[in-house]
Amino acid sequence: MRLFVAVDVGEHFRSALDLRLDAWRRRLRIAWVRPENWHLTLQFLGDWPAELLSPLQEALLDEARRHVEFVMRPGSVGAFPNLRAPRVLFLQFASDGALELLAAGVRARVSAVAPGGPQDEKPFRAHLTVARIKRPLPVRLRAEFQELDLGSWDPLPVRDFRLVQSELRAEGARYTVRAVCPLAAAPAGEVAP
Numbered sequence: 531m532r533l534f535v536a537v538d539v540g541e542h543f544r545s546a547l548d549l550r551l552d553a554w555r556r557r558l559r560i561a562w563v564r565p566e567n568w569h570l571t572l573q574f575l576g577d578w579p580a581e582l583l584s585p586l587q588e589a590l591l592d593e594a595r596r597h598v599e600f601v602m603r604p605g606s607v608g609a610f611p612n613l614r615a616p617r618v619l620f621l622q623f624a625s626d627g628a629l630e631l632l633a634a635g636v637r638a639r640v641s642a643v644a645p646g647g648p649q650d651e652k653p654f655r656a657h658l659t660v661a662r663i664k665r666p667l668p669v670r671l672r673a674e675f676q677e678l679d680l681g682s683w684d685p686l687p688v689r690d691f692r693l694v695q696s697e698l699r700a701e702g703a704r705y706t707v708r709a710v711c712p713l714a715a716a717p718a719g720e721v722a723p
Contacts, residue, residue, distance in 0.1 A: 532696045533578040533708070535590065535636050536569035537629075539658065543604075543686050544568055547621070550680045551660060558671060560619070561662045567703060570602075570623060570658050572633045572691060573640055576648035587709045589639040590693055594711035596635060600628035601685035608657065616667065620657035621680065625688070629656050632691065632713075689713055 539547075548565045555562050578586070602625035609616035623629065633654040640649050693709040 531578055531580060531583070532698070533575040533586075534694055534696060535572045535575065535640070535691060536694055537572065537602075537632075537688055537691050539568055539570065539686060543683075546683075547604075547658075547660075547680070558661075558674065560667075561664060563659055563661060564702060567705060568658055568660070569692075569694070569705075570629075570656060572636045572654070574650040575640060576650065578648060579644070582644055582647075583708070586640065586643045587693060589643050590636065590691075590709060590711045593635045593639045594691065594713050597628070597632050597713045599687065599689045599713045599716040600625055601687050602629050602656070603685050604658075604680075604683040607660075607680060616663050618659055619661040619663065620659045623656040623658065623686075625656070629688070630654060632688075636691070 544565050547568065551562070575586075602623045605622040605624055607613075608620055608622050610618040610620070633656075637649075637651075637654070640647070690710050690712045692707050692711065695706045695708050697704045697706070
């Protein structure tokens with residue numbers, strides 16, 4: 531089964547981002563990711579062996595208890611490999627290190643369950659993919675990416691992460707949550723509602 535571990539951005543943020551992207555979607559005819567599929571990947575696991583699903587879930591639940599709820603801040607728009615020749619358009623995130631520590635913990639647990647397993651070992655980069663660009667863009671459209679601004683955002687609370695199964699279909703990926711891993715509660719007043 532094809533799996534990944536991710537932070538869900540929640541309905542409030544999803545609605546706000548969806549609204550902010552409306553004008554850009556009308557102007558730029560590229561492959562926009564459906565809002566219900568927006569997430570921030572901590573690690574892509576690839577084709578995970580079914581017999582290791584239960585140990586993986588247990589390891590991730592245990593890791594979640596080691597982290598306290600925190601907030602992350604959505605930032606500017608970026609692209610892989612860059613905004614001059616974009617292939618993937620994304621929204622960047624920052625968290626004063628808490629998100630990076632969570633990703634590192636998740637990756638260590640995944641590696642302990644399946645050393646050298648199918649999981650992706652690329653360095654973690656906190657981002658939410660909003661579009662994929664399959665063909666090189668004309669120069670005038672590439673220039674628009676340099677100007678893409680979604681404004682400022684309120685901090686986004688992170689209270690859990692999820693183990694998600696991804697099924698690839700002609701109409702796009704379909705995601706099924708296999709486990710919700712709640713983080714430890716933060717002291718009162720430290721995490722925004």
